[in-house]
Amino acid sequence: AQTVTQSQPEMSVQEAETVTLSCTYDTSESNYYLFWYKQPPSRQMILVIRQEAYKQQNATENRFSVNFQKAAKSFSLKISDSQLGDTAMYFCAFKETSGSRLTFGEGTQLTVNP
Amino acid sequence: NAGVMQNPRHLVRRRGQEARLRCSPMKGHSHVYWYRQLPEEGLKFMVYLQKENIIDESGMPKERFSAEFPKEGPSILRIQQVVRGDSAAYFCASSPSGTEDGYTFGSGTRLTVV
Numbered sequence: 628a629q630t631v632t633q634s635q636p637e638m639s640v641q642e643a644e645t646v647t648l649s650c651t652y653d654t655s656e657s658n659y660y661l662f663w664y665k666q667p668p669s670r671q672m673i674l675v676i677r678q679e680a681y682k683q684q685n686a687t688e689n690r691f692s693v694n695f696q697k698a699a700k701s702f703s704l705k706i707s708d709s710q711l712g713d714t715a716m717y718f719c720a721f722k723e724t725s726g727s728r729l730t731f732g733e734g735t736q737l738t739v740n741p
Numbered sequence: 742n743a744g745v746m747q748n749p750r751h752l753v754r755r756r757g758q759e760a761r762l763r764c765s766p767m768k769g770h771s772h773v774y775w776y777r778q779l780p781e782e783g784l785k786f787m788v789y790l791q792k793e794n795i796i797d798e799s800g801m802p803k804e805r806f807s808a809e810f811p812k813e814g815p816s817i818l819r820i821q822q823v824v825r826g827d828s829a830a831y832f833c834a835s836s837p838s839g840t841e842d843g844y845t846f847g848s849g850t851r852l853t854v855v
Contacts, residue, residue: 631783664846670830672784672846718783727836728774728797731783 629654631721633732640709641740647694648704648735650719656680658724661695661702666734667715675717678702680724709739743768745835745847746815753853754823762818762850766835772796773816774844775808778830790816823854 630653640646652661663675678686678695685693690710694703706713719732746765754760766773771792776784786800790810801808805823810816820827830851836844 669848670851671848672832672834674845727772727789728786728800729776729784730786733783 629656629721629723629730631719631730631732633717633719633735635735636733637736637738639738639740640706642709642711644709645705645707646709646737648706648717648719648737650702650704650732652700652702652719652721654700654721654723656723660722660724661693662720662722662729663691663693663702663704664718664720664731665713665715666718667712672718676704706737711739711741713737714739745770745833745845747831747833747847747850749850750848751851751853753855755855756824757822760820760823760827760852760854762820762831762833762852763815764818764833764835764847765815766833767845770835770837770845772836772838772844773810774834774836775816775818776832776834778832778849780829784832787818820852823852825854828852828854 632651659680661678665673665675676688676691690707692705716734716736718734720729722729748763773790775787778784788801788808789797805821807819830849832849834844834846
């Protein structure tokens with residue numbers, strides 16, 4: 628079974644600075660997808676960024692980028708120029724290419740301070 | 742496109758009552774997934790349904806919980822004889838087919854059992 632681990636329950640960062648959230652996973656699959664979801668206080672689950680395991684290039688979406696280390700099974704999220712609206716719970720998630728369910732980590736609560 | 746619609750947003754039930762949670766997938770989506778989020782935890786997969794069929798219910802508790810996705814109408818997650826431990830946020834997600842690299846979540850239903 629796949630597992631996803633987020634070792635940082637809470638993190639904080641000053642507005643405009645950069646922060647990195649960690650995620651590791653365990654799988655025997657070679658093809659899969661990885662995701663970061665954001666859950667603000669509204670509770671809505673918002674897809675931030677996704678990475679396909681067979682692609683070596685790290686995914687980037689505006690201020691959000693990932694550091695995908697397949698051999699190390701690591702998938703960290705970097706948020707540049709942090710904004711107050713980035714305050715939220717961030718979840719790392721895994722999905723087999725052939726499967727349909729997402730396996731989530733326990734989440735990291737990020738607080739951006741003014 | 743209204744997105745994935747879940748209702749009610751909040752639901753309060755007394756112990757022993759039944760809870761019915763509804764999910765209308767995005768237009769054109771025929772695959773629905775239910776996840777449960779206990780307080781301070783990540784989302785856990787419960788069940789995956791396609792129109793009129795349960796594809797994977799391996800995450801669903803064996804008793805008191807059931808799900809359906811009829812040919813017409815929303816998907817329903819039903820919890821009979823609720824207990825305090827059922828208090829959680831229940832999220833629905835949908836996708837056009839079962840193997841995309843991600844899907845769209847609703848805003849969830851927060852069930853409180855008193």
